[in-house]
Amino acid sequence: MTKRLLALVASVLLGACAAQPPARPLVPPLRYAGLDGHAPSEDAPFRASPPALADEGPLPAVTVQSFALPGSLRVLVVERHGFPALAAQLETDIGPADAGDVGGVLAGMLSSVFLRPPEGVLQTSGGCGAVGCFVSSRGATGDLDDVLGRMADLALSERAPAAEYDRRLATTIKQYEMSGADPGQSFSRVERALLFGNRHAYGSNHKAVRPSLDDLRDLRRRAFVPTSSVLVVVGDVTADEVKASAERHFGSWTAPAGPLAAPAPPPDASGARIAAFHTRAISQVLGAVVARGPTRRDPDAPAFQLLVEMLGGSPGSIAFQEVREDMEAAYSVGSSVVWYPTTSAMALGGSFERGQAITGMQGLLDAIRGVRDAAPSEDALARAKRTAVSKSRRAFETNEGIAASLAHTVLLGVTPEAAFDFPRQIRAVTSAQVQAVAARYLDVARLHVVFVGDPEYLVTAQALRFGMPMRTDGWGERWIGGT
Amino acid sequence: MRLGAPAHIRALFAAGVLFALSLCPDSEARDLPGLSLPVEQHALANGLHVVLAPDPAVDSATVIVRYDVGSGDDPTGKEGLAHLVEHMMFDGSRHVPHGEYWRWIERAGGSGINGTTALDATRYVANVPPEQLPLLLWLESDRMGFPVLDEDGLRRAKTLIADEMRGKTGDQSMGWVMPVLFSELFPSWHPYHMDPGRSGLDGITLADVRAFLRTWYAPRNAWLFVAGKIDAAATLALAEKYFGDLPGDAPPVRPGLPRSWRLPHARIVMGAGVLRDRVAIGWPAPPLGDPVDAALDVAAAILSDPSGRLQRALLAKGLVVSVHAGESSQSRGSAFVISAVTADGVPAEVVEDAIERTVDDLAKTITPEECARARSEWATTALLRLQTPAGRASHLSSFDSALEPWGLHKYDAIGPGEIASAVRSVLAPSNRVSVVVHHDNRYPTGGVVLSREERP
Numbered sequence: 001m002t003k004r005l006l007a008l009v010a011s012v013l014l015g016a017c018a019a020q021p022p023a024r025p026l027v028p029p030l031r032y033a034g035l036d037g038h039a040p041s042e043d044a045p046f047r048a049s050p051p052a053l054a055d056e057g058p059l060p061a062v063t064v065q066s067f068a069l070p071g072s073l074r075v076l077v078v079e080r081h082g083f084p085a086l087a088a089q090l091e092t093d094i095g096p097a098d099a100g101d102v103g104g105v106l107a108g109m110l111s112s113v114f115l116r117p118p119e120g121v122l123q124t125s126g127g128c129g130a131v132g133c134f135v136s137s138r139g140a141t142g143d144l145d146d147v148l149g150r151m152a153d154l155a156l157s158e159r160a161p162a163a164e165y166d167r168r169l170a171t172t173i174k175q176y177e178m179s180g181a182d183p184g185q186s187f188s189r190v191e192r193a194l195l196f197g198n199r200h201a202y203g204s205n206h207k208a209v210r211p212s213l214d215d216l217r218d219l220r221r222r223a224f225v226p227t228s229s230v231l232v233v234v235g236d237v238t239a240d241e242v243k244a245s246a247e248r249h250f251g252s253w254t255a256p257a258g259p260l261a262a263p264a265p266p267p268d269a270s271g272a273r274i275a276a277f278h279t280r281a282i283s284q285v286l287g288a289v290v291a292r293g294p295t296r297r298d299p300d301a302p303a304f305q306l307l308v309e310m311l312g313g314s315p316g317s318i319a320f321q322e323v324r325e326d327m328e329a330a331y332s333v334g335s336s337v338v339w340y341p342t343t344s345a346m347a348l349g350g351s352f353e354r355g356q357a358i359t360g361m362q363g364l365l366d367a368i369r370g371v372r373d374a375a376p377s378e379d380a381l382a383r384a385k386r387t388a389v390s391k392s393r394r395a396f397e398t399n400e401g402i403a404a405s406l407a408h409t410v411l412l413g414v415t416p417e418a419a420f421d422f423p424r425q426i427r428a429v430t431s432a433q434v435q436a437v438a439a440r441y442l443d444v445a446r447l448h449v450v451f452v453g454d455p456e457y458l459v460t461a462q463a464l465r466f467g468m469p470m471r472t473d474g475w476g477e478r479w480i481g482g483t
Numbered sequence: 484m485r486l487g488a489p490a491h492i493r494a495l496f497a498a499g500v501l502f503a504l505s506l507c508p509d510s511e512a513r514d515l516p517g518l519s520l521p522v523e524q525h526a527l528a529n530g531l532h533v534v535l536a537p538d539p540a541v542d543s544a545t546v547i548v549r550y551d552v553g554s555g556d557d558p559t560g561k562e563g564l565a566h567l568v569e570h571m572m573f574d575g576s577r578h579v580p581h582g583e584y585w586r587w588i589e590r591a592g593g594s595g596i597n598g599t600t601a602l603d604a605t606r607y608v609a610n611v612p613p614e615q616l617p618l619l620l621w622l623e624s625d626r627m628g629f630p631v632l633d634e635d636g637l638r639r640a641k642t643l644i645a646d647e648m649r650g651k652t653g654d655q656s657m658g659w660v661m662p663v664l665f666s667e668l669f670p671s672w673h674p675y676h677m678d679p680g681r682s683g684l685d686g687i688t689l690a691d692v693r694a695f696l697r698t699w700y701a702p703r704n705a706w707l708f709v710a711g712k713i714d715a716a717a718t719l720a721l722a723e724k725y726f727g728d729l730p731g732d733a734p735p736v737r738p739g740l741p742r743s744w745r746l747p748h749a750r751i752v753m754g755a756g757v758l759r760d761r762v763a764i765g766w767p768a769p770p771l772g773d774p775v776d777a778a779l780d781v782a783a784a785i786l787s788d789p790s791g792r793l794q795r796a797l798l799a800k801g802l803v804v805s806v807h808a809g810e811s812s813q814s815r816g817s818a819f820v821i822s823a824v825t826a827d828g829v830p831a832e833v834v835e836d837a838i839e840r841t842v843d844d845l846a847k848t849i850t851p852e853e854c855a856r857a858r859s860e861w862a863t864t865a866l867l868r869l870q871t872p873a874g875r876a877s878h879l880s881s882f883d884s885a886l887e888p889w890g891l892h893k894y895d896a897i898g899p900g901e902i903a904s905a906v907r908s909v910l911a912p913s914n915r916v917s918v919v920v921h922h923d924n925r926y927p928t929g930g931v932v933l934s935r936e937e938r939p
Contacts, residue, residue: 042629046724047578050621053591054614060542082540083870084518119790122860123867140866160790164799171804174827178758281756281928283649315596316585325582328639331646353646379590386592393542394594394610397871 056386059423060396064406064416065239069247071254073226076416077242078234078402086235087138087399088147090155091407094133094223095201095341104130104201105176105209107223110216112172117150118160124150130192130202131340132411133223138400141236145245148233152249155224165213173210179474180207183282186474187452190275191290193476194448195345196266202340203266207475227255232407235399265342272470274449276458279474284331285357285453288349289364293441296339296412302425303433304344304441308335310376310384310434311367312348313391318380319348319367329353329360339412346441349450354457361449361464368447371438375431389423396420518866520889522879523715525722529729530703533722536710536875544711545595545610545876546619548627551706551734552699555602555674555815561691562683563644566600568695570640572607573598577629581636584622591615595873602675603814606880610873613712617721620707624725627705630696637689644684658929660753660822660918664765667749667916668818673740675816679932701731708880711872740815742769747937749916754923755930759804760825761920762834768810768817768909771882776817778897778905779810782845783819784857785902791853793821796841802829806838814882819910831919839912846906849899858894865891 065077094107107128115126115135124137135155137147153159179185196203231250233242293308294300312319312335320333330350338345348368352360376384395401409419449466451458461469525533554565575581588596588609595610607626611619662679669675707726709718746767755761769775786793786808797803806823821842825834868874869889883890920930 042577044728046621047625049578050587051617053618054612056592057612057614085867085870117789119788119794120856121789122856123863138867139863164790167799167801171798175804181758283927284646314585314589314594316582316589321582324643325639328642331643351646379586383586383589387589387594390543390592390594390610390612393612394871394873397542397873398867399870400867 056389056427059389060393062396062402062420064420066416067239067243069226069251069253071226071251073246073250073253074230074410075242075246076230076232076406076410077237077239078232078406079236079238080234080399080402081236083399084141084236085138085399086141086144086147086233086237087136087403088144088151088231088233089134089136089400089403089407090151090229090231091132091134091411092155092224092229093131093341093411094128094219094228095131104203106211106216106219107133107201109169109172109176109209109211110219110223112175113165113168113213113216114158114220115154116168117154118164121150121154121159123147124154126154132408134404134407136400136403144233144237144241145248148245148249152253156253169211169213169216176209177207181279181281181474183277183279183286183452186277186279186476187286187288187450189474190277190450190452190472190476191288191347191448192345193472194272194275194450195290195292198475198477200264200266202343202345203476207473207477225256226250226253230407230410232403232410234402234406272472273447274451274461274464274466274469275472275476276451276453276455276461276469277472277474277476278455278458279452280454282453283354284351285354285451285457286349287352287357287361287364287449287451287453288347289361289368290345290347290448290450291442291446293337293344293346294437295341295343296409296414300437300440301344302422303429303437304346305337305422306381306384306388306426306429307371307434307437307442308337308346308348309388309391310380311335311371312364313384314387316383316387318370319350319364322367323350323360323363327356327360327363329356329363333364339409341412352453354454357451357453357457358460358463361451365447365449365464368438368442369444371435372442375435378431381429381431381434385427385429388426392423392426518869518889518891520869520875521715522889523719525719527702527723527727529727529731530701530733531722531726531729532706533719534706534708534879535713535715535718536708536872536879537713537715537718538710538872538875539712541712541872542613543610543872544613544616544619544709544713545608545872546616546623547706547708547876547880548607548623549706549708549880550605550700551603551704552695553601553603553605555813556699556737557683558691560683561687562678564683564687564691564695565605566644567637567640567684567687568692568700569598569600569605569607570644571632571636571692572626572630574633574636574640575631576625577631578625579622581631584626587618587622591618593619601813603882604880608873608876610711616709616713616718620709620721620725623707624729627700627702627726628729630700632689632692632696634689637687637692641684641687648682659755659932660761660763660920660930661820663751663753663930663932664763664820664916664918665818667746667751667918668765668767669816670744670746673816674737675813697732699734701734702726702729703731704734706880708876710875710879737815742773743767746914746916748913748939749935749937751916751918751932752934753918753920753930754926754933755920756924756926756928757920757922757930759827760829760831760834760922761823762825762831762838763820763822763918763920764835764838764915765818765820765918766910766915768812768819770816771812771814774897774901775905775909776810776812777893778901779817779819779909780812781854781857781861781894781897782902782906782910783808783810784861785849785853786821786841786845788853788857792841792845793823793838797823797834797837800837801826802834802837812883831921835917835919839915842906842910846903846910849902851899854897854899854902858897861894862891865889 111128126135192203330352333350335348523535593611665677793806803823808821
């Protein structure tokens, strides 16, 4: 397919070039001069081996101040006065309002329609995922009142012209309907459908959802309540300034009469262990191994995070080295954990060269089996720990990074202190603990495999011993049958 | 031979930068707070440029090594050579066996490891806890001085790049549209000219790679940027220790290029297996550093405001589902591009006309408020990007930083008049190239050129 594409493009362009005057090269051929002059001291003692690693430095200390507004909105403040900027994030757990089985889809649409800033509103954004909705904004020192005002406008009111919301809804529904053919979005949907089913908010996928604006307004009215929300402000501000400004903009936001019900945990994963969405719209094959893990509050969480890091979180990780560097089966290999209030989802995947989709997937499964069968080496453990801690530290380098991370983690039921303590907990994990969580959560019976790509390259999928692949549509909703 | 003399310091700039935003001449002024971030620039005796941005208030250090060579310097018939060399530079060096580069960085708690090949530069970046900076500089110096190149690494790099390019072009909507557009915007003699139907990857030999390295990967053609929690004097001493004895010739002098050129008013029609029709319109523009290029940056920001002119003219009227404008600023020439995804049933020609009318209208009716908002948004974004060592090193390693250390005053002198003048002189209908993509499942997602015509 690619050769045909290249040939067609070439023939058209070469034909076009032939009609033009002869090209006059302005850039001469490069001068391929040999090295001359002096030689470097490549055998000097300091070059023979790397400088000794320094001891790990202390983790940065973060102090969180907390208070509640009269309407019950919880506010967290992290003062950082080293840079003249600030950021804020309002995060709302939509789970209590999301009991209906189309909640996840509606939340996504809600964000596209109501959480996009109108014209002229700068540095502000909003969105919704399976767990919650957020509105964030940022600015320079002195912008606090503008920042919180912009957020309150976006989260709690409708400032754009009415026709704008009609237009946004029409576009959102259209794009949603068309996304069923999108390989990347389908990949993510099928993953979640395998893990959580397609009738739960974490995994909900519905082809035919056409809400009205009033449906979305109703969801917003039910979901955006201060008792389910947290406001985090980070940067060059004081807690007193935040309190005064937050009361101005969010003080009249009141809680509903009674507490909202907590969302039900997703049912046990069942049904297909291997699924495929067939499409010829991509030349590579997307593939992943997915599994459920512990909650972020579970004592296993640090070891699980480290395990996922070790498997595919960096270029030195097991799967990256084996599948990309040694097997050359995929250009990109990676892993991730998504935390939900009642569970988590791990994915280890890659974009495979199509002829190597099955062998590449076998490489990923072998990497998991390796960690299950034997405790990782001290070197591999140390590298993974330092990489994981480094990622946490980098996420906390910016005001907006701290605000987003803290707001999201707190809604998972973790205390602010525990959120910042996670890197220290990761440093304390042992090799045996990593192997233990691998055995507990990544036992072969708990793993699921997802492919998206040309079926021609998936015909040997049974070699993976996950059974006959189930064919699904791009919504993870309709099981079509075997490949 | 060790060039161990004390570094020849050329303090081109070592200054606290006071940031005070002024707005368009006709608009109300708004002040942002002061920002003091010192920058030092030095040159070692072998020509390596060293730029340091110390800040005790942050928690990490970022190193970027930039070589002033990119895909615009690929020899004819060897297209892809610069990118291939970038990949092979991760394969190991004399004192760092294959695969150990990643592991050493990870043992040090490093992250953000990457290599990028642009038209004019190739960059290697990594971030480490500040106490591990010596290791990172040691690794980079070994890579600069003693890369290990072999046939197996060459073959592996070719495989990975072919895979990478398939993902970036063949599998992405609009994947081939920009290469096709750039093949028209930059004539065949221009170093940025792309030929989407041609790849020199297969024909590249190990001798080509070695020659390319010797020609371009010399200290005299390289920059070392270090930003973060560092001691400037100690870091400079480390740079001298690890890089100071690496040799290298001066790089070739590139010939000058015309500042502008006229294009045939070309229109390309493509077919692609995508869900909707697409339109991309481009104009060649003056290079980075030219005042017109900066004015076009602001013009693009005004057009692309989330609910601004293009949104009102196209999205609000139901002609498109998305639209974006941007100025791709480069050292040897820029390109102004507007791209859109059409709505169902809307002919691409209607979208083309609407874009053209919107651009023409901009030159006539730009307001001080629009200008002020675009500049304010840009300045705030620029300020916030400087929160991290990685953001600072990234900015310093851009060619923009040669104009002003942190680039915070870049648009101070640009008002409605400058923007209107730039739009009239550069974004002329006679000098534009249009690429129209019709959705058709018979073709691959990345697209195939079906026809090309030149309009009078």
